[in-house]
Amino acid sequence: SLRNARLLRESNYLRDNLGKLLDHANAPIVVIGKDRELRVVNRAFLALSNASREELLGRDFLQLLPETERGRILPVFIRALRGEPTSNFEVRIPRATGGHSRIVINTASILAADGEIEGVIAIGRDLTELRELEEQIIQAEKLATLGQLAAGVVHELNNPLTSISVYGEYLLRKGERAGYESADLEKLRRIVESADRILKFTRDLVTYARPSTEEPAFVRIRDILEQSLLFCEHVVGEVSADIDKRYGDEDGSVYAVKGQLHQVFINLITNACHALPVEGGRIILGTHVDDDDHLRVTIGDNGCGIPAPQREKIFEPFF
Template sequence: MAALSKKALLEQRLNLFHSAFLYSTDAILLTDLQGNIIEANQAFSNLFGWTHEEAVGQNTRILRSAKTTNEQYKRMWEGVNSKGRWVGEIINKHKDGHEIPVLLSITPIYRDGAKIGYMGVEIDLTEKKKIEARLLQEKEFSESVIETANCLIVSLNLEGKLTLFNKKCEEVTGYAKHEVIGKNWFDMFLPEEARVEVNDVFSAIVEGRLPSRFENHILTKRGDERLIAWSNTVIRDEARNISGALAIGIDITDQKRLEKQVLQTERLATIGKMAAKVAHEIRNPLSSISLNAEMLEDEISAYDQVNTDEARALLRAIIAEIDRMTALTEEYLQFSRLPESLLVPGNLPRMIEETLEFLRHELRQKRIEMECQLPEVLGEIRFDRVQMRRALLNLIRNAVEAMPKGGKLRLWVEKRNEEAVIHIEDTGIGIPSEVIGKIFEPFFTTKEVGTGLGLAIVEQIIHDHGGQVICHSKVGHGTTFSIILPLDETK
């Protein structure tokens, strides 16, 4: 009875295994040691088009595709024999000849410890491959859009580290992608004074409080600052949790600079007209006062028997103030009559050398050590010799005034891409950060004596040359002015 029960249980298990074999949704085939098919299920027929009767007795070579190489089959059987199993993707062939990608699992079949054949289980990967192909196509399309977009595209993880950095980012910053991926965006690209504010914005983004637009300066590899207008969104993982931020930026540095230059030009024109009117109104009375003061001085000189020293001292003070006011009115008039720059090809280093030679005695008297580095070859630049000399004189004399006890003045010129850059560096008192943004405004000055027009004139001259002037300064360490001029590309 017990033996019968054991036999029934065995038959029940065999029936269960046979049913699993027959009705499995995966294609299953059994072969002998030579690869001849001895059994196949319905899923096999459905997948490859061979009926059970057609398949049994055939060799598995009927499934072989030309896209599966002999080397792949060799590795497959080496895996079966050495590890007792092989699983991998291959290309098989349908009865009608079309190819079918499958995930194939091969295991040996044993009886009484002896290997008698193999079992192969094949899962159709056609739909999976189609999905993968579509995903790959979408990925390549997205990457192409990102790389060819004329805007900066960056993505950061929750730690602020870069995970995406497109080609436009490389162009604007000067960094290659491999130099920055995985680095902290805030430490690498933000000026120190902007880090706290931008960090707060990033925190708001990853918390879901999304600023729709934000502008901030970033640092390039060569130390320049560029102003970027950003649009931001969050990145979510499969669980819909925020995993980072994506930012799309437009470099608006040149746009803002142009807006500022247009505004500055309009302001300068208005101020020039006002200055001219004021200067004209003051100059005539000043001439009369000066003439009368001189006549009065002559009159006082006629008093031989009277002590006139005090009167003479007062007159000298009056005349000195008249001369100072006359000089101011002349400077205002020069400002109002600033001629349009006449740009012609010229040798910029030679003009700089001549200007420094003109100032050499003055610099020596004021204990200024001069260092100059000029390139032998720079390229031709179109500039107005008189106006450019005026701009350089203004900047150099400003540098000298910033070193009342003497110091070092360094001037050097470099070629940078299609630009020439003149740097004028002093070791003076420096300019406070709260003031540096105002130094090019007309009439703004930190000097006890001065019109506040010098740097406004410099900026206007450089603007007329299609360039820009930039100031970097640190209190107690000195100031550097950089004049950036376009090279003459027609030469």
């Protein structure tokens, strides 16, 4: 009896230590019974799902998953109950606060004292950040390809646009000498101005899309803002936004990479357009030199603003 008591104490000691080891492991771990009920959920899994232990224990694990995942993971569970392990199976786990975590799991069967299978253990690895990074890289590659295609199309447009601009200018000068009617001269003048404007836009677009080898230089912020506004003209036009320019009297030059400033201002102006009300939308562009000789650039709007839960993510790529 003494020997049995000692064995029981050692067994309880090992069981408690194993429980602590599982609970404090860095990897998300769950133990599932034969009836699909969750028996053990460790801290790493709780952190991944943003749920409490009380919310999870005893529940059918399939009910915790999106419907699209249930049919995929059920065969994995059945194979484990037959003694067939599974490795590197990726699954999405919903978070209590919204969204999903993505983990890859390895499963194996758990044996009872009599050698019968009584459950399944699943040990996972969090891939959420890795998958998000992969998606960002794919998106960046798509944008780079799109920029190259746009630059190629623009290059093909430049030749006919140049011809329109040159011959339009020729006809305008000829009309002025020949005394054409003022209405006809105005039409020719608009043709020339429109062609020049499109030419300027296409050249700036090629510069913007080209991989940056640009060195920092002194640039005039007001000019950069105007060029960025030209890029966004179609977006501004779609929302019928009024542009309120409040440029300071100072020269407002800074030492910077022009292309990077273009990108920043274009993104801010585009975001402002997306946030504007249906009617009465206004975007404010302003520059001002502070007393400490710092140039302040302001891009504001009268839109709805950024929801508080999303503000901490605004500097994440492609958010």
